[in-house]
Amino acid sequence: MTVTEHDIVVIGGGPAGLAAAIAAKKSGVNDVLILERGGELGGILNQCIHNGFGLHTFGEELTGSEYAARFIAEAEELGIPYKLDTMALDITPERVVTAVNRTDGVMTIKAGAVILAMGCRERPRGALNIAGFRPAGIFSAGTAQRLVNIEGYMPGKEVVILGSGDIGLIMARRMTLEGARVKLVAELMPYSGGLKRNIVQCLDDFDIPLLLSHTVVDIEGKERVTAVVVAEVDENRRPIPGTEQRISCDTLLLSCGLLPENELSQSAGVELSPVTGGAVVNESLETSVGGVFACGNVLHVHDLVDYVSEEAALAGENAARYVRGERCEGGEPISLRAGNGVRYTVPSFIAPERAGDKLTVRFRVADVYKNAFVCVYCGDECVQRRKKRVLAPGEMEQVVLTDRLFAENPGLSEITIKIETA
């Protein structure tokens, strides 16, 4: 068995892994290796042939594959080595990575630092407890996207979509453009889980109805889907008897949430947040296991890839500092608390000494708010209060904490981020 050593091993060659590796290399660490389970770099972006990527990063609208191509080109220019079709099987707390592929077989890699960038998976039908038969024709939206955009095959012709996550919305338009009839999108919650722009561009522009507070309660068809039964739900998300409508279709696409894929992180003993399903990290995006960093959708599910790249670059820089021994000692960390209306924050802890002059804290809200305030509290004192016209769970929010805040509040133990409606 081959045993190699590398300064930094990046698990995953999607947008997060690429940006992290590039930033690490630019920070002066030469020995960075990317392990990618797919047949090419770029990850799930390769099947995202729609536009809307890169507005923040490049100031222009790119397709997902174009966005990936820019990062791949940069990684190639920097000469960052990568292994494709390579599956990481295990990571120990001592950062020994076991991986396998066709040519190297099972290999062991000792890493100075590990950057977790494995992305996420879609919540499958089984996890949704939808009753009915289990025929062909039920796809998670991303699987359908792969079949259409990469393989060139149609998953079906008459489609119902459950869940208004972004991939579901994108696939509503994509399937329509390919000649399928998308009958409706049902969303369990009273609001969409996707971006506003996707609702407009992918549903409204094609007259596809979005039924909020609706779900699928039954699936018909023993071999292939023949119909689904859609019903309205009450405020407790329970179907309301008598509201059922049977929609004939041959396909049910599911876009009901993304789950950070952290089985590997768990093998290393990384502590996970029950809210995000991703690692609990500090200001350096370092997990509870020293020298193991996390970024992108494996850390928490993002709405825009631009933010993934930004976050991943920070992870790459910090991993570089870690292996070069350039990190200053952090004192007692400040806990970051998700207060009213805030589901979680990334990071969860901040060592002010390492936070730099500006630290971006990302979070999601728990409900839809109009004309509400995003507030930052140090103890009882509100130190930041910013009005937002709309806040929605489908969109990631952020606040920026400055070094001045930490300097003005020495000995701070907790910072709370919360939403205030008046």
Added chain:
Amino acid sequence: MIYDTIIIGAGVVGCAAARFLSAYLADVLVLEREEDVCAGTSKANSAIIHSGYDAPNGSLKARYNVLGNAMTEKLSRELDFPFERRGSLTVCTDPSRVSVLEELRMRGEKNGVPGLRILDRDEALRLEPNLADGVVAALFAPTAGIVCPFKMTIAFAENACENGAEFRLNTRVTGLYREDGLWRVQTDRGEYTSKTVVNAAGVYADVLNNLVSERKLRITPRRGDYILLDRAVGGYVRHTVFPLPTKLGKGVLVTPTVHGNTIVGPTAVDIEDRESTATTADGINTVLERSSLSIKNLPVRSVITSFAGLRAHEDGGDFVIGEPDDAPGFFNCAGIESPGLSAAPAIGEEVARRIAEKLNLKADPDFKPERRDILDPSKLSTEERNILIKKNPAYGAIVCRCEGVTEGEILEAIRRPLGARSLDAVKRRVRAGMGRCQGGFCSPKVMELISRECGIPLDEVTKCGGASRITVGRTKEG
């Protein structure tokens, strides 16, 4: 061609019968309406080998359960399917009903079940720390076990096949009659003739029986809903944990599987439609609620799928095994509800023996009792695995990330005799698509491998045969 035996139904009982018959010099044909073996009740059950205390004394259920349980360990070695004797706990949550445990223990002893013991709460907790707070005592049955029903059935089928039994899949029996001392089996793919017939037709076994015998049977499909939990919460229970049995069955159990998942179920609802394996919201809720009576804080958020199976409940309440007096040569294996999986080896062996006696079959001197399962590289040492990958790089390519299944395993599943032709058939053999993402990532790749290996266009690859095509054509074909 006149077959010695035609077996109708390639579930676990039909395949077990085929395997034991293939030990004789006999021409055996197995007919199965689905595209794969193990595609009916055998694929949707609790995946356990009961100890045998529950069935009434003197019943066929009791007899074949205890016999089958005793046979399973040796068979699992011969045929290389996973079986673990974990033991079961039947828990009592009502102090006034502890005596029922004693009744079960005595019944079990009469049935010939070894090692039954009644445990107080503390003793039970030592075996199973997550028992519900209300549990006051339990019946421990050390011989109970867990098994992979897919691998067990497929092992029987493959071994039968290797020893000369023929299988016709996608072949539905449409009629059956006796003529000139022979049986004529009509199917949607032509007529077959045999000296004897084994009726292993599951929920349709009464229909077949009633075509040829006046000893009428009536089978009611009894639907059971189940949920399956992620391997990530494996180990939450170590034994099969039952509540006290009721008239409708053994209740909602919680059990580990040989693959590290946790199964919870089943419900028991009598229905009319013999095809209705649809789960219901009520059923899933019932499973979730009832499980909490025996196991506390079960991590039900880790559910990865739910399914339903149909038990073939016969009015008499017992298995119906053997020839009706008015249909010589027609061997029933009917009413095979729980403990059918546990009893299947014994039923198969018994029916094979009776047919051999009737037809004066001789033992096949070339019979190979052993069969090896598909090679699982994760069970090899790293050195062995690397030698394998060097020889065949497909074993270095992980296709199903959740279950760690390699391309090499999937190719073997497709290339074997009775090989997989659908996503579900691959899943049952090597577990690709069985994990937490439920095939979201690997299904396009598995489809491609099936398409390539079987020489069929990708859009003709199915989930489970018949009309279950995954895709409906190329893009932009209208």
